[in-house]
Amino acid sequence: MTDLTRKATVNSPDERFTALFERTYHPLLAYALRRVSAPADAADVVAETFLVAWRRLDEMPTGDDARPWLFGVARRVLANLYRGDLRRTALADRLRETLPDVVPPRPDTSPVEMAMSRLRADDQEILRLVAWDELARDEIAVVLDVPRATVRVRLHRARRRLLEQMRVLADAEELPRPTDAAGLRPERRERTAVPGSVMDMRAAARLGAEESR
16 A cells, blocks of 8 residues: 555545544433433434534534534434424423422432422533533533533523522422532531432532633
8 A cells, every 4th residue: 555545545534434433422422311311312313413424524623623513413413302202292391390399309319400400401401511521611612502601601690590499499498508509518518419419529510610711
């Protein structure tokens, strides 16, 4: 194989796509699994995302910029999936919205989980992108297709609403009154979060760090 042929092979679409797949498959699958109820749906979301990536390989950003671009594609694929589900289960969705008010929380439900369930979908999503998917503000801006300044405002408001919901639950004597986004009282701040929490202390700390940037 000549040097020219070798160079063309290394930069071939197949190799570019394979390298992209190996770098991003697991983060994308984790992203999808956290947002659907069935693992099979998550697999479908990831498959559709990579199908779009293959079709638009020449348009896709290179290097580290490819990852948030793929998350943005996955988000749109999920949106299409949600729209189909909503058409089939509109009544169930309306009932689900009332569950936090009429159904007692599970014994092992953490304070953050309880408060998160009361937030709007947009607030939940931006908090999850920070705490679950560990994306930076610039990356979240790509995923949501909004300016970075918008991400900063939305994140600040979502964190504030999360804390407000935790205080509402505390006033209703459903959980101890929190003093921060982790839901821990001052004398117990050094301890770890409740096992099984949607966001553990590391995730809550990341939310705080993102807020200060």
